[in-house]
Amino acid sequence: MSLVPFTRWPEAFAERYRRAGYWRGEPLSQMLIEQASTQPDTVAVVGGRSSLSYADLDRASTNLAQRLANRGLGQGDRALVQLSNQAELYVVFFALMKAGIAPVNALFSHNRLELVAYAAQVRPRLLIASRAHSLFTEDAFVEELTELIPELDTVLLNDDPHPELRLQSWFEQATALRSFSPTPAGEVAFFQLSGGSTGTPKLIPRTHDDYLYSVRRSVEICQFDRDTRYLCALPAAHNFPLSSPGALGVFLSGGRVVLSPDPGPASCFPLIAQQQVNVTALVPSALAMWLQAASSHPEDLVSLQLIQVGGAKLPEAQARRAAHLLGCKLQQVFGMAEGLVNYTRLDDSEEHVYLTQGQPMSPDDEIKVVDREERPVAAGEVGALMTRGPYTIRGYFQSPEHNAIAFDADGFYRSGDLVCQRPDGYLVVVGRIKDQINRGGEKIAAEEVENLLMAHPDVAQVALISVPDQAMGEKSCAYIVTHDPSLKGIVLRKFLRGLGLADYKLPDRFERLDALPLTAVGKVDKNLLRRRIAEQLTVTE
Ligand code: J2J
Missing domain, CATH: 3.40.50.12780 (ANL, N-terminal domain)
Incomplete structure (x- = not known):
């Protein structure tokens, strides 16, 4: 069994956190098992058409964990999951915790680029996604992912018409062929997503111990x-x-x-x-x-x-x-x-x-x-x-x-x-100080969008900055230097969308400049650009 590698806390700290009672050696799935035994019939989650009691949630997640285990999936394996705000998301989460499989839970607003970037990092054996997402209405993207990640051998799709692919049919009773169990509590339980400021989105390994403590203390x-x-x-x-x-x-x-x-x-x-x-x-x-x-x-x-x-x-x-x-x-x-x-x-x-x-x-x-x-x-x-x-x-x-x-x-x-x-x-x-735009709570790493825009043949230089916005708090503006005076923002947005970038990362606005202003050390002077757009907006409003 090889577990997911991650940067551990030094032992002196781990020891201190255990002694203080923060880290209790309990997996994230334990809370569900306890509720299901003390109040099985209480409604745990209501979403869309479904309403699940604690017993339902526990049973469905155990069944899914069992089926995945029967396919040979278990501790140390990773999954890529993308579901909308639906009850199934929690069934899947607890199933994976029970089976020791570490998921990346992508946001539903994420698109091809984000999913590929996550998959390339965690190399999932399992993909769980939704036919309701434009990426998965057809099979082309699943095929692309399978080619890219040869380890990917199990794909389950929410609401798929075929029983063997259909996520919900995996919630039904399964024969116990193999055993399964969560990863030890000090190991990686799943990956959170970083808002990031770099070219590729970074993943955050969270252990059962640390995450459960944060939840318990928050409660x-x-x-x-x-x-x-x-x-x-x-x-x-x-x-x-x-x-x-x-x-x-x-x-x-x-x-x-x-x-x-x-x-x-x-x-x-x-x-x-x-x-x-x-x-x-x-x-x-x-x-x-x-x-x-x-x-x-x-x-x-x-x-x-x-x-x-x-x-x-x-x-x-x-x-x-x-x-x-x-x-x-x-x-x-x-x-x-x-x-x-x-x-x-x-x-x-x-x-x-x-x-x-x-x-x-x-x-x-x-x-x-x-x-x-x-x-x-x-x-x-x-x-x-x-x-x-x-x-x-x-x-x-x-x-x-x-x-x-x-x-x-x-x-x-x-x-x-x-x-x-x-x-x-x-x-x-x-x-x-991080080079990020916070667009209504959704984080955009400037470098990621800038790198993609630089791939357009007519873009010579680019800087993505935040612009104050009444409704969203901030929106994004791309300053570009181009040789083509007729290059339109709409063309660049289409270009970015074509590359598979999530919609919320598309620049809200484009501005053209002959050259980007530089600081004394030769970096793009984003503060100057921010001041400039703020002034421009005050004049036009
Ligand atoms: C200003 N900036 C804030 C706030 C986050 C609870 C709540 C939020 C997040 C989150 C989260 C802010 N005022 N109240 O994970 O568990 C900005 C900061 C921060 C970044 C983190 C949670 N609350 N921010 O927003 O990972 O810049 O987490 O570093 O998405 O959001 O973003 P994120």
Whole structure:
């Protein structure tokens, strides 16, 4: 048996985290087994047409795990999974945890380029995807993947008409031919996705021990219990709605997850009313849509008690309006798939909830705020955030060169965020140094899009930057230098789409320049470009 390799915490730290009771040697599947035995008939998840009790979820995931084991899949194997916000996503997640298979859960908005990049890194033996996604309506992409990844020998598709391919038929009772079990809790359970700032999207190996601790601690802070009815409105595979406390926090507490296909009020409000949802997690751009819709449908939202907001900076004015208009508690969440999650606490003062992004959830989260030379800044000053702790990774998957940049010699992760830490320990996010665009909580690595645009024969130089946007917080703008004066943005967008890039990464706007401005050291001066577009926008608005 060969397990998935990853950068381990040094033994002294691992020992400390075990002694403190954070790491308990328990697999992520254990929470489901426990709920299924104590309250089998309680509804665990409602999504689209299906409603699954804890017993259903446990049984279906065990059956799938058994069938996969019967095919020889198990510990050390990897899977590529792409499902929408549907109950099957959790059946698959728990099945893979039970069978020791480590999945990458791609977002449904991901396209060919992202899936190929993930597959090339993890070399999955198993692909689980959906016929409802444009990549999988025909078989061509599955064939392409199978050619690219010879190890890929099992493909299951949601709602496929053929029983042997159809994911749901694998949820049915199977003969026990081979045994299966989760990977040891200190080993990789699955891969999270990095927002990234590099050319290829990086993968984040999370162990059962560290992830389960982050979920357990989040549940304590957010006070989830059996009465929790959580609306999963964001993409379900994302770290926030999966673990902060997210769906896993709900399953750990014995509550109910209600899945919405998208975070729009038209989908969410009726579900909140029907299901008496009392908590949800949103990004600020979705919250803004809710605030607009709330005044015309206030009766839909009466059951809501807590709205968590994170993924991008929540403006103070919006925070105040939300608390006022929605009539429930607000919580700011500043987290990252690499680990560290900060929460404002439920009994915090309004001042904390409106003005800060919370404080680290664990007493063993170590925070450094540093200047350009990585010396700690004076208390309360702005600097770059560095962190390590019991659920923050020590390295990306198979990325030694990038790890040398993203982590310091002591294992601190450089998050790329500019923050200030107040004397009371609370963090305020003031900006970022990583070359990324945060488009309504969806992260775009500038370098990835720039490299692809450079592949166009008429593009000589390119710089992708963020542009402030009323609705999304930020949008993207590509500054290009081209020899062809007639080259249109629409052509470049089509080009990028043709390469298989996810839609949300397509530049919202293109601007042409004769040359890109450079800094004194010869790098593209993105600050100047950002100032320039901001001025241009103020003039035209
Ligand atoms: C400002 N920027 C924020 C916030 C994240 C919980 C919540 C969010 C994520 C997430 C997550 C922010 N204010 N409140 O994984 O478990 C930006 C920062 C951060 C990056 C991480 C969770 N909350 N951000 O957003 O991996 O720049 O995780 O470094 O997608 O989002 O992005 P991601």
